[in-house]
Amino acid sequence: MTDQILQDFNISGFQKALLHWYDQNKRDLPWRENQDPYRIWVSEIMLQQTKVDTVIPYFHHFLEKFPTVQDLAAAEEQEVLKAWEGLGYYSRARNLQHAVREVVTEYNGEIPSTPKELGSLKGVGPYTKGAILSIAFNKPEPAVDGNVMRVFSRLLHIEDDIAQARTKKLFEEYTRELISSDDPSSFNQAIMDLGATICTPKAPTCMLCPLHEYCRAFADGVQEKLPIKQKAKKPKPVPYVTLVIKNRHDQVIIEKRSNQGLLANLWQFPMIPLTEVSIDHIENWFRSEYGLKVNMNAKMDQIKHTFSHLVWHLEVHEAELVEDQTVVSDERLKLINKSDISQYPFPVSHQKIIKLIK
DNA sequence: AACCCGGGGTC
DNA sequence: GACCCAGGGTT
Missing domain, CATH: 3.90.79.10 (Nucleoside Triphosphate Pyrophosphohydrolase)
Known part of the structure; x- marks a missing residue:
């Protein structure tokens, strides 16, 4: 399935170009100070459907108020919601605390590092699971979000509707082929940074892109038309x-x-x-x-x-x-x-x- | 697979 | 207004 698309793709050249660009251009973000899985986890939950600039002040305050899983587990739910006030999608906060309490009681306070255990925690879906496994534990797992689907749909010129659930699974398969086994943490974060700064939804700056010589959409002149996405209903x-x-x-x-x-x-x-x-x-x-x-x-x-x-x-x-x-x-x-x-x-x-x- | 679940930024 | 954002849970 993925063989067809990837057979003439220069995977190792692409990886080198991406990782070199990331090494030179990665954003300085508070959750990148270290690899503490709790910090990575909190950041990934906050970043769901939420821009980096919005998250940063909440992240600082949240970590100050709840520095460890034990602190968050022991807090009143109302306190946690107050710290989340204004961020939206409040079930994220309630699920996070629920999951953290499970980590304290079932895993002795140690955040699990296997896909099965991590993915069973409330609020940790396929994306967040992969993000924590790769960023905090350096495991070569896909973390496919809107960014990744946009970048890869252009890179590989894929016209499947990214609003469809099966398309996401397709991109997870591609990612497993493309991800660097040497540095999966940097690989996944590099795709996110590229999607946020270069390979943007509108008017991507392809001339500055470290991948443009590998990019099929750029070669075909269709980068502005991708990704294909079904329109959302009106509220x-x-x-x-x-x-x-x-x-x-x-x-x-x-x-x-x-x-x-x-x-x-x-x-x-x-x-x-x-x-x-x-x-x-x-x-x-x-x-x-x-x-x-x-x-x-x-x-x-x-x-x-x-x-x-x-x-x-x-x-x-x-x-x-x-x-x-x-x-x-x-x-x-x-x-x-x-x-x-x-x-x-x-x-x-x-x-x-x-x-x-x- | 479709629907529910926030809020903010950009063009 | 339309679109997008480091998506997950429920049905």
């Missing part, structure tokens, strides 16, 4: 009324989200879905749902927040507790001092509201 709009409920003591009501699904275990201001409740029945619905009497007042703002699969339209209203209540009975709700808001992890959409009321 679906969902309208809500969001209530900022205050009492007379500078306190406000916040709500803990479900422990499953979107933004699990994060906090928010109560949201009422306008797909189920009309704007005129908000107060009644709120009382039956949460057992709390509130008056909804003026609209403060309209917030639009886009996720990968949906768009929230938040109509933010000020509201007040009708009686001077200082306790709430519903388990989801909490009445807190405004000054304590910063102790709770909120998604970015609701951080916009926090700014509004400050």
Whole structure:
């Protein structure tokens, strides 16, 4: 299968050119200071679908707060989510802590270095498994992500749709043939750096590329057309009324989200879905749902927040507790001092509201 | 295989 | 707006 594509490809010349370029041009990144598998692991989870520049400050703070697997295992989940606040894909943080606890109890705190054991940890999929095995343990395992598929689809002029699951498996096979057995760690990181700096999605700078003499897409003049990728669906709009409920003591009501699904275990201001409740029945619905009497007042703002699969339209209203209540009975709700808001992890959409009321 | 799951940067 | 990013889990 891979033989056909690779039979006339100069693998050793390509490897030398790539590794020499990496040696001269590798980026200075905080998780490259050493080969501590915990640091590599944390960085790889943070880097999933997230740019390097976004990750760097989170990485520093996270390692400062949780320097070892033992520290992370012993932490409160809310603390971990707070350290993840603003990064997105929060299940990454919850899965990471779950996996780290398993490492502490099942592996005596030593991160496993076999594909089977590593891959069985929560949140460690095929890519992350390969990345840790190669970068931290120097094993010749493929770590195929969007970068790798872009670089190799151009290098080998492959037109398969990279949105398809089977295409990723194809690239893993190619990588097993192409990867340097001498320095698999540098090899995988070199492809990532090349994809981030030279072989970019748009307008790749092929003239600066150490691989252009090996690149079939460049030879065929189709580098800008590759990789082929099926278009994603448009996110679906969902309208809500969001209530900022205050009492007379500078306190406000916040709500803990479900422990499953979107933004699990994060906090928010109560949201009422306008797909189920009309704007005129908000107060009644709120009382039956949460057992709390509130008056909804003026609209403060309209917030639009886009996720990968949906768009929230938040109509933010000020509201007040009708009686001077200082306790709430519903388990989801909490009445807190405004000054304590910063102790709770909120998604970015609701951080916009926090700014509004400050 | 399709869908769910965030947020930010770029053009 | 469209697209992309060091993807994984669930169904």
